[in-house]
Amino acid sequence: MQDTPKKSRKCAEELVLLSESPYDTPNPFKALSDPEGLSAVGGDLKPERLIHLYQHGFFPWYSDPDPILWWHPLERCTLVPEHFHASRSLKKCIRHGEWTWRINNNFLQTIKTCSELRAQNEGTWISDEIIEAYSNLNRMGYAFSVEVYLNQKLAGGFYGVAMGNMFFGESMFSLLPNGSKVALWQFCQVANKLGIELIDCQVESDHLISLGAQMMSKEAFVANLQKYVTKPTSNAQLNQLASQNRTHLIEFKTD
Numbered sequence: 553m554q555d556t557p558k559k560s561r562k563c564a565e566e567l568v569l570l571s572e573s574p575y576d577t578p579n580p581f582k583a584l585s586d587p588e589g590l591s592a593v594g595g596d597l598k599p600e601r602l603i604h605l606y607q608h609g610f611f612p613w614y615s616d617p618d619p620i621l622w623w624h625p626l627e628r629c630t631l632v633p634e635h636f637h638a639s640r641s642l643k644k645c646i647r648h649g650e651w652t653w654r655i656n657n658n659f660l661q662t663i664k665t666c667s668e669l670r671a672q673n674e675g676t677w678i679s680d681e682i683i684e685a686y687s688n689l690n691r692m693g694y695a696f697s698v699e700v701y702l703n704q705k706l707a708g709g710f711y712g713v714a715m716g717n718m719f720f721g722e723s724m725f726s727l728l729p730n731g732s733k734v735a736l737w738q739f740c741q742v743a744n745k746l747g748i749e750l751i752d753c754q755v756e757s758d759h760l761i762s763l764g765a766q767m768m769s770k771e772a773f774v775a776n777l778q779k780y781v782t783k784p785t786s787n788a789q790l791n792q793l794a795s796q797n798r799t800h801l802i803e804f805k806t807d
Contacts, residue, residue: 570595580624589625597685628773629753633743637764656794662697666723707731716781746786
């Protein structure tokens with residue numbers, strides 16, 4: 553499914569100052585090379601703009617007091633759900649204890665936990681403004697959180713945005729060993745059933761690569777965007793699961 557990475561076509565670089573229109577769209581192939589992937593500045597985090605720019609592969613990433621910065625990297629870290637790699641130690645971890653999972657059990661808690669844990673370490677871009685913006689997307693049925701529990705204790709999770717047959721991961725956390733890995737593994741199993749073809753992990757990390765993620769060229773990523781975000785959306789099915797999970801914990805097992 554993943555195309556062979558190709559060298560992205562060269563265009564004159566430009567940094568776009570976004571207008572008031574939520575449909576203002578920078579050219580992803582004109583993103584700066586330094587800092588790599590920076591495409592636009594300004595605008596706002598209203599739902600219309602966020603949805604539009606996600607559909608074109610841009611994501612906001614900035615820290616206060618900087619203005620809103622929009623990125624479209626030269627290469628993208630992506631994960632095909634069926635290619636998730638579960639190590640032997642992860643499988644062993646799953647077999648011990650009662651693991652359960654939910655979708656949107658507590659979106660606000662999940663995004664705040666991601667913010668707080670990052671702030672304690674390398675710093676966080678998940679500001680109050682970001683929390684409010686993605687909480688709005690959650691209420692509209694675009695943003696989702698996944699939480700996993702070990703023996704009824706919150707172990708880890710992540711949040712992101714679903715559009716068409718794609719999921720755009722934003723941030724994850726672990727409160728117990730392997731918490732975020734278990735959350736992503738379970739979501740990949742659900743994603744397969746719902747027809748989600750690709751998870752955008754944005755920026756490469758050793759952690760994600762060890763779980764089966766691969767780097768994809770900008771041209772291949774844009775082609776996949778055009779193919780998948782226009783397909784019948786999986787949001788309705790995810791929202792249906794979320795509604796069920798508010799009253800039913802769903803256990804899962806491994807072979």
